[in-house]
Amino acid sequence: MYARPKKLNKKKWLALWRKTPYVRHGKSRRGEISKAKWSCSAKQLQSLSERQIVLEMTAAGFLKDWSQHACPHCGEGQVSKLQRRACGTWAHRCCRKSCQTYILPQACHPVLSTARGRDYQSLKDQMIILFGLVAGLTTAQNHLLRESSKNFISNMSTRLDQARQKFVLREEKKIRFGDPLQKQWLDVEADEVDLGKEQVGDKMKRNQWAGIVERGRPESLVIFKTSAKLTKPRAPGPGPITKKDWAPMAKKHLKGRKILFHTDGARAYKIGMNRKSKLDGVVHDYVVHKLKKHGASKKLKATCVQLFSHCIEGKTVHAKGGTQIIDRCCCVCGSTWGRALPPFQASESTTPECALRSGITGTWALISGRRQATCSGLCCEFLGVASHLYVVFSLTVTSHLHAALSLTAARAFYNP
Numbered sequence: 001m002y003a004r005p006k007k008l009n010k011k012k013w014l015a016l017w018r019k020t021p022y023v024r025h026g027k028s029r030r031g032e033i034s035k036a037k038w039s040c041s042a043k044q045l046q047s048l049s050e051r052q053i054v055l056e057m058t059a060a061g062f063l064k065d066w067s068q069h070a071c072p073h074c075g076e077g078q079v080s081k082l083q084r085r086a087c088g089t090w091a092h093r094c095c096r097k098s099c100q101t102y103i104l105p106q107a108c109h110p111v112l113s114t115a116r117g118r119d120y121q122s123l124k125d126q127m128i129i130l131f132g133l134v135a136g137l138t139t140a141q142n143h144l145l146r147e148s149s150k151n152f153i154s155n156m157s158t159r160l161d162q163a164r165q166k167f168v169l170r171e172e173k174k175i176r177f178g179d180p181l182q183k184q185w186l187d188v189e190a191d192e193v194d195l196g197k198e199q200v201g202d203k204m205k206r207n208q209w210a211g212i213v214e215r216g217r218p219e220s221l222v223i224f225k226t227s228a229k230l231t232k233p234r235a236p237g238p239g240p241i242t243k244k245d246w247a248p249m250a251k252k253h254l255k256g257r258k259i260l261f262h263t264d265g266a267r268a269y270k271i272g273m274n275r276k277s278k279l280d281g282v283v284h285d286y287v288v289h290k291l292k293k294h295g296a297s298k299k300l301k302a303t304c305v306q307l308f309s310h311c312i313e314g315k316t317v318h319a320k321g322g323t324q325i326i327d328r329c330c331c332v333c334g335s336t337w338g339r340a341l342p343p344f345q346a347s348e349s350t351t352p353e354c355a356l357r358s359g360i361t362g363t364w365a366l367i368s369g370r371r372q373a374t375c376s377g378l379c380c381e382f383l384g385v386a387s388h389l390y391v392v393f394s395l396t397v398t399s400h401l402h403a404a405l406s407l408t409a410a411r412a413f414y415n416p
Contacts, residue, residue: 002273002283003311017307020318023325025186026216042131050124051090054082054105057127063105066092072108074099089122110163111156119152126156133157164358175220177212178257180281185258185312187215190269191323192226192241193330196352203230206238209333209356210245212253213326221329221360224249225353240266247271256281260310262321264289274310283310285321333359 008016045053057063071077077096085091085102092103105123106112112126113119121129125148132142139157143150178186192210199205208228214220226245228238246268254261261284263269271277272284285308288301305322333356 004274005309005311005316008309013307016309016318020307020320022305022320022322023187023216024319025184026214027218042128045124045128045131048124050122051082051084053124053127054090058105063109064107066103066105066107071096071099071101072103073101079103111159113152113156115152119149121148121152129153129156130160133160161354161358164360165354168357168360172222175222176257177214177220177253178259178281180256180258182258185260185283185317187262187319188254188259189213189215189262189323189326191264191326191330192266193333194228194237195333195356199233200230202233204233204235205230207352208238208241210241210249211326211329211333212249213329215325218325218329222253223333223356223360241268243268250279250282254282255279259283260285260317260319262286262319262323264323283312285319287321287323 048056054063058065066072066079067081069079071079071094074094074096077094077099080093080095082090082092082105090105092105094101094103104114106126107114111130112123113121115121125146129142129146129148129152132145133153133156137145139150139153142148142153146153177188190210190212192208195207195209197204197206206228208226209223210226211221211223213222226238226241231238250271259282261269261272261282263284263286265286265288269286270284271279272282273280275284285306287303287306289304290302305320305324308319308321310317310319
């Protein structure tokens, strides 16, 4: 099944190095924010009326069309089409004689608010604030631009992060690396990152996370938290990932999937068909990121990318080992974690873990460098994910919310 290939001379090795791309399958180009283009801008949102925003967002799947569903207040009445109220706002109305309740277009929405009184914000203002949050503005910056309540913006940011987190946790369960039915062996990278520390007595508790991503498919990024040991306050880090943390994830995601696995020199990663710790369907390569001594006289030079050759199933496969893509994802996760901590905290009630899960949606969208087709004039980029994924997310979350809410709880989301 697996055998070591013959060594090449310097001339053949150099030609093979130039011929072998780092990303052998999928998309190799990284997306740039300066070249990204959304289907709408804050200027276009400002020029639209509230009725136009409701119609566009309903057509795109961001808002629910209540005229095709039962009244969320009584649960039985048929809901009318969108109509203008005496106060100037647009809403639906229950046609049941004993109910006759007005239903705002954003009722029961996981992100938008239907608050009254001091915390009231029109749907148009909420969409512009949401646009700013998705674009990366903090609560304070949004407050200066829109002169809206800081608490309202903070609460919306929290709901947005929580909705994104639920979406990421659900989508991670569907991610599969490689394919045992195909002949091609795919490249997968893994690495860990230290995202911060906190004091626990006279020791330091580290927040260490590990990630797995398939080359050419940035939307396959999966992260999990490791059980890092307590360290001394002046320790440089928590150390490499342990086998106790990595072995279950390797069996769950990589076993039997025809994977060329690329990592750094951590011992816990050394699992595969070419290692002492065997794992079917996985061939492991690693590069040394740091100058290391190997014995009394031999030294291992630091390398970021290295060419590897493997003889698998009678065929020689050439691939470049390294952790360039997963390191890029770790940088995005690190900046997201940092923005969730004071003094750059986007929302006071958002935990760093929730912000990290929320930031993965941006990693999926930005690193992939792809622009999905829109559902309508205004795309559902408001959660930072692909439009076709977000439509499913919006409708699923809202339906689950309706199923879980009792009649009393539904009134809390309703604005008469």
